[in-house]
Amino acid sequence: MLMLWTTLKIAAGSLWLNKMRSLLTMLGVIIGVGAVIAMLSLGTAFGELISGQISGLGTNVLFIRAGQFRHGPMSSIQTLVPEDAEAILNIEGVRSVTPVSINAGPVKAGNKTNNTAPVWGLAPSLGDIQNVQMQQGRMFNDSEVRRQARVAVLGPKTAADIFGEQDPIGSAVRIRNLNFRVIGVTKPLGDQGGFNPDDRALIPYTTAMRQLPPRRDFVQTIMVSTFDKESIGPVIKDITSLLRQRHRLRPDAADDFAIQNMAEILETFQKVSFYLTVFLGTVAAISLIVGGIGIMNIMLATVAERTREIGIRKALGAKNGDILRQFLIETLVITIGGGLLGLALGWGLMAGTAAAVNQWLKLSPMLQWWVVGMAVAVSTAVGLVSGIYPAWRASRLDPIVALRYE
């Protein structure tokens, strides 16, 4: 029986003796494993980012938008009204509903201006639909909605932009030349890239529709949340027939609204990002295959170069299996060593890329245990596959021929 430790020492010794060659041989595995790890980690992080953005808008959420995407500009359709929202709330499976009426800013206080925050006209039920919690103060209530109160809840970034360190509660902000009293600041949710829930002003939807120009009776959007995922399908059906009835559409007329299912969009995004990750991983895996072929090539050369050593070992009593194990272990030392270095490279690539794109995309990739396990497993597999044939060749050498070999 070949002693494993001794074989490992011999393998490490012979690799150390040919440092440059060992490194070049390992390079294929290093780059392959590094690329696979970076691709999978970044792909997963990207998918999570998108999922996070979509679920930041609320899970089990439906967006009902006025108009239809193929029929003219959406603003021209004025049929979606807050009363529709009240009617939808009675549908079985619906948890809460809010009309959404969005105006542009700016939001001003004193000589400070915030130009980025949109002004959302909403019902207080938004807190049930999106995960909105208060950091300070309170959300406006139903009676303030009824009397079109000029009250505003600010996102933390908006509040910081115009009030700085100052306590904003009770202060006035100006939106389109109207004074609003700040009654609350929401808890930070984090910039989700493209959509920042921390930079917005929330006001009652009645105030938004009746007091901010242009004054109007209709809304662009109604947000609906259901109790669970299963009721989304039936709720969409019920909303469709309810709205068609309320909007008095003839049976042959197209809907004058469109329902977006956030759960469905989330699923689609997750699928796309999964396939993207698999695709990138596959491309990276090809370099692993190339690396494996390179290793097989080198190991064949090594076996030829060490023919005499094999003959000596056999004369001293090494069985075919001993020789096979020796060369297989040498290959495994190369590939697993390469795999571990690749792990480090992949981690570096992952962290480096995340840092480089941090300005645009808040990726937070993590080296997950399964990725580490996979790196070791894959490099072991590459070692076994590319090492078995050279090792088999070595083990089959005739000791007489091998001893004569110069």
Added chain:
Amino acid sequence: MIELNGITKTYRIGATEVQALAGVSLSIGPGEMVAVAGQSGSGKSTLMHILGCLDRPDSGSYVLEGRDVSKLGGGQLAEIRNRRIGFVFQSFNLLPRLTAIENVALPLLYRGRSDLPAAPGGRRCGPKALAEQTLDRVGLAPRMRHRPSQLSGGQNQRVAIARALITDPAIILADEPTGNLDTATGQEIMRLLADLNAEGRTILIVTHEPDIASQCRRQVHLRDGRMISC
């Protein structure tokens, strides 16, 4: 101890067949020191390979210590090479990357730890200690950390003899052990082999030098694959 009976072996080199051994019968008793002499091409290397269990005869029987080894499989032959036979080669055949002590301990690598031969005193000890004692036996203990490239030819051959000795084999097969050495060093190696023989070890030396052959008590001459004198 060794009984060869009607051994034949034929090689095929390209299209021509070469009969290396044409019916060799030979009996060697324990404690003998035998020279197998002959010109190159006489079949002595082939005989050596068969005696060393590196090769199998086409026909005939080879009984080593009461066991017919001519029909054994590769794994069993490897075991016999490891346990019962010690090889000494013309070109030493040490592994260049290993130190003297590592080279000497090499055969022990291919057997279990619990399966180590007893040290000369009958005590049990690990492979390192055993290798050191064996190197000491050939007078090279002070050089045990040296690699083959740092040792002279004679010293390398001593390391090789220690490697052959460490498994406490039944027979030591030396293939032209002085072929790569100058006469004086060759004589030292022959003295060492004679000493080992005096301790009771069976030694078989393959050589084409009549000088070396004449130092053995018994000489066997081969020509064209046949024995011409025992």
